[in-house]
C-alpha cells in the first residue's frame with residue numbers, strides 16, 4: 592500500500608483506498624471484472640501462479656481484481672495487513688472457524704452472539720470435534736482451559752447492544768497465546784477498529800453498514816497476513832462462499848460514504864433513543880450512549896460514537912411490540928440493519944425464534960423488545976414516527 596491514496600485520515604481512505612484509475616482502460620471508477628477465470632498465458636506461468644511463486648489471478652473463487660479493491664479498502668480502514676472478502680457475513684465467519692480451528696479445539700465466546708454464529712458454534716462445529724463455551728468478561732481468563740484456542744466476541748451485540756471490552760479480550764488472548772476474533776459489524780471501522788485493541792482478526796457482515804444500502808450480501812475478515820492466507824486458501828478456496836465482482840463493486844461504492852453515513856446514523860439513533868426513553872409505555876431503551884448503560888465507559892473508550900442501533904422494550908409485551916411495528920411509518924418491518932432506510936424488527940418472533948427460552952432470557956430478548964436500525968432520514972421525522980408508534984403501543988398495554 593505505497594500509493595498516496597492509502598494514506599491520510601479515515602475519510603480520505605474511505606473514499607480513495609483500494610481504488611486506482613484502471614491501468615488498462617483509464618476508467619476512474621473501479622471496473623467490475625465479471626469473469627470466472629483468467630488466461631494463464633503458458634504452461635510455465637500457469638504452474639508458477641498455481642504454486643504461488645508468481646502472484647496473479649487464476650480463478651475468481653480465490654481472487655478477483657474488483658474483490659481485491661474492496662479487500663484493500665477495508666484493510667486500510669481497519670489498519671490491517673490485509674482482508675479477505677466473502678459472499679456473506681456468515682461465509683466469512685464460517686471460513687474463519689473452519690480455517691483456524693481443528694478437532695479438539697475450544698472456542699470461548701462472550702455472549703450474546705448473532706444467531707447464525709451461535710448456530711455454527713452450538714450445532715455444526717461440535718460435529719467436527721470443535722466445542723464452544725459461553726463466558727462473561729469477568730470470568731473469561733479463569734475459563735481458559737488446555738483446549739481453548741480462540742476467544743470470540745461481538746461488540747455491540749445483537750439485539751440488546753451489550754458492549755464487551757475488546758482491550759480485555761486482546762490482552763487475555765495475548766497472555767495465553769490464543770486467537771482473538773471480533774465481529775464488529777454494528778460498529779464498523781468508522782467507530783471501532785478492533786486490531787487497535789489487540790485483536791487478531793475483525794469480521795464484518797458487509798451486508799450492513801459497510802455497503803449501507805441494503806442491496807447486497809457480503810462479508811469480510813481483516814487482520815494479519817499469516818492468518819488471512821489460511822482463511823483464503825482453506826476457508827475461501829475450499830468452501831467457496833465467494834463474493835461476486837458486482838457485489839464487491841456495490842460494497843466498494845457504499846464504503847466511500849461510510850464516514851458520512853455513520854455520523855448521520857449515530858446522530859439519529861441518539862435522538863431516537865432519548866425520545867423513546869421519555870415516552871409512555873416504554874420499559875427500557877438499550878443504547879450504549881446512555882451514561883447508565885452498564886458498559887457506557889467501555890463503549891466510550893472503544894467507540895468513536897455509539898452507533899445507529901437502538902432496542903426498545905415495551906411494557907405491553909408481544910401485543911405492544913406488534914402494535915408498535917404496525918404503527919411505524921418510516922421504519923420498515925424487516926430484519927437486517929445498517930441500511931440508509933430505517934428498519935425495525937421483533938427479534939423474539941424472527942431472528943431469535945429458534946433460540947431456547949433460557950438463552951432468550953439470558954440475552955434479554957423479551958416479547959416486548961423491538962430492534963431499530965435507525966437510518967439517515969431526517970432525525971426529526973424519525974423521532975416523530977417512533978413517538979406516534981409508542982403512543983399506539985401504549986394503548987395496548989394500558
Ligand SMILES: Cc1ncc(COP(=O)(O)O)c(C=O)c1O
Pocket residue numbers: 679680681682705707745749774776777795796797798808809810927
Ligand atoms: C453481527 C452480525 N454478524 C454476522 C451476521 C451475518 O451476516 P450475513 O447476513 O451477511 O451473512 C449478521 C447478520 O445479521 C450480524 O448481525
